Amino acid sequence: MADTAPIESPVRDPMDNLLGYQLRRASAVMMAHLAATLAETGLRPPEATILLVVEATPGLTQSDLGRLLGIKRANMVPLVSGLLAADLVERTPVDGRSHALSLTTAGAAMAERLRRLIDKHETRFAAVLDPDQREAVLAALRSIREVRES
Amino acid sequence: MADTAPIESPVRDPMDNLLGYQLRRASAVMMAHLAATLAETGLRPPEATILLVVEATPGLTQSDLGRLLGIKRANMVPLVSGLLAADLVERTPVDGRSHALSLTTAGAAMAERLRRLIDKHETRFAAVLDPDQREAVLAALRSIREVRES
DNA sequence: TATTGTTATACTCTATAACTATA
């Protein structure tokens, strides 16, 4: 192949080996696919996430949820308000200042539906990875999430 | 272990094994870290990406860049305008309708500086992964990016 | 004093539609 090799090295994509960049692009692909998959429910990914977490841990407060999901208190307000208005979530006072969140009957049915849709979505992407590879990626992503400063 | 196993399964985080969710959170961590790392240059991640790609492939048009980076034509405009105004990028007419982008001298110096900062940033995260694991993740992310519809 | 929920607000990134001028 020596004399058919290009004399100048081919232009390489400088982003190709950057973990941060590839993570961003891959995440964007999956989020777009997830949003499209969930569109029929009228819920977007953050709302779906809230329903699943509230289902798994009923009694959580909004602040608890925000801390768990990395969503600021202030930004939880319209999300939870929407779910209350849609009668998917209800809240009962704990304190005079905090409210425990739980699913309504409709919310539980929606959570079930979401789980099936998310499973379909996840399966689509799992199909392009070896099972081992998928586990390795999940482990790596959890490690990355633990990195915070400098 | 049978009789020491919990009767009720512990409350599991329903997001824990979702590739899409973990990807989103890990990406957010890395993007925040990258933005903080680049802050001293006055450039944000998308602008830094543009400089590196223009450096690697001078003569690209804005539309070429957008397609390569997954940024819509309309959204490229303020990004490129900012880089032109900062005298980091220049453009020369190709057509009557398209312009070839290249780095100015200041842009080339900035690209070098960016490469060092990005390398520092990447190294911080590579530190929590085995080298093999890092390559496996990159390969998996590229596979994920190739998935598009259904 | 610290925390919960809230309002208001701003910024970043993305998305669409429509226009012009060129090809």
Next chain:
DNA sequence: TATAGTTATAGAGTATAACAATA
């Protein structure tokens, strides 16, 4: 007719500051 660049605009998602009520 299709493409490059542009404008205007809207929508997500995220960020900070400040406030009232409560702990």
